[in-house]
Amino acid sequence: MEPSTLWQATLGELELQLSKVHFLTWFKNTYISSMNDGRITISVPNTFTKTWLEKRYHTAILKALQHVLNIPVRDISYEVRAVADTKISSAPPSGFGTSSAPMERGRIKDLPTVAETVNKYGLRVNYTFENYIVGKGNELAHAAAQAVADNPGQKYNPLFIYGGVGLGKTHLIQAIGNRLLQKNPHAKVLYITSEQFTNDFVNAMRSGSGKEFKERYRNVDILLIDDVQFISGKEGTKEELFHTFNTLHHAGRQVVFTSDRPPKEIGAEERLKSRFEWGATVDISIPDLETRIAILSHKCGEKQINISTEILHFIASALQSNVRELEGALNKIIANYQLRNTPISLETTKALLSGFANNSGKKSLTPKFLIEAVTNYYDLSIDDIIGKSREQKLAFPRQIIMFLLREELEVSYPSIGKEIGGRDHTTAMHAYNKIKFEIENDERVKRDVEIIKQRLYNSA
Ligand code: ADP
Ligand code: MG
Secondary structure (H helix, E strand, C coil), X not given: CCHHHHHHHHHHHHHHHCCHHHHHHHHCCCEEEEEECXXXXXXXXXXXXXXXXXXXXXXXXXXXXXHHHCCCCCEEEEEECCCCCHHHHHCCCCCCCCCCCCCCXXXXXXXXXXXXXXXXXXXXXXXXXXXXXXXXXXXXXXXXXXXXXXXXXXXXXXXXXXXXXXXXXXXXXXHHHHHHHHHCCCCCEXXXXXHHHHHHHHHHXXXXXXXXXXXXXXXXXXXXXXXXXXXCCCHHHHHHHHHHHHHHHHCXXXXXXXXXXXXXXXXXXXXXXXXXXXXXXXXXXXXXXXXXHHHHHHHHHHHCCCCCHHHHHHHHHHCCCCHHHHHHHHHHHHHHHHHHCCCCCHXXXXXXXXXXXXXXXXXXXXXXXXXHHHHHHCCCCHHHHHCCCCCHHHHHHHHHHHXXXXXXXXXXXXXXXXXXXXXXXXXXXXXXXXXXXXXXHCHHHHHXXXXXXXXXXXXX
């Protein structure tokens, strides 16, 4: 298997296990720089990432690689290599230009494919309307996005798109940018995630370059802000976003937001939330079977791979709630095919998807999987969870685990206590009651638990 294909499939697996933020933070701009006799070298952009991958993610990476390769990996090492084009670091969330990172000439033959390329605006070139399949669940959002791309600043301003993970929000918001640039290469398009906006703002404040910051953000034709929910809890940034929005709106420039939740549920003060709702708010929901098959079929076309409708039907029925996961499954099947050079059959597809094909919810969920999902979400290790420390950053996730074990799997309190580092059953009971109360009274806890549950049932 080509190193880039292998790494892409591996990232696909890792992405399912980690929170998006962690995944992006640690795996952006990584790629396999050499593969030799079961020894794999992963190239990373800086020492910090290197240390972190070695310390926290080594086992996960090893497992994922073995899983994709289906043969033992003898050794993984990490090396720091600067990426030539820093623009790539503003790559959008999923499947970012990992394997397309510039590689030393001659070491790896395959060059970046179009599908992985990020242009200088931070837009993935294949995130276009042409590549976006319209169906039940996204047709309104799609129509609104097209209207905005055709008449920026006129119809829906701002356009606010929201929906669950992996349902195509980033693809759609970037399609708007790409369309505008197609029509007018000189258009000033700025795509950014709210995290990048926050970082940028904080850095600007720190280095006294607030003026440049304002110029950069307030002087565009269209501002595309992805995952605006991450703005929660950051007062200065919210204030800045508020003024940025007002300035742009006043000047008739277009603003588009995406979020995993509706405007009302974003942790921001009323005046900002009301701005989010000024224009049009549209949601994207889970695509129906027919749309899922159409998406798979389109992705096969992009990758120039032929897979029978029967198999596509099987994949689309097995994975129902997340397009990114659907694509991950397809990539895995293709990677396996390229490795073994055997035709893609229903048999192998079933075997390959057995890990995530069981979408029947609770039945397939195990305590182990649940615990791993929560620890991954909070970026902790199992040892942290079963350990003795009562530090809040450990105690809270531990209580979430105990709560979910009870709520989702009906594990008894004594067994929960035993499972979580040999604790007393009263500890488990207390944790359950506490989290139950907090879910009812604290929007953030509620949201955390919802996201974790979505993940449990999306990938269980
Ligand atoms: P989100 O930002 O909502 O988490 P993304 O936009 O990153 O989701 O989508 C995840 C993956 O699924 C991307 O590779 C995207 O191209 C693909 N995808 C989602 N919806 C569609 C669709 N309607 N048509 C084609 N591809 C889609
Ligand atoms: Mg996204």
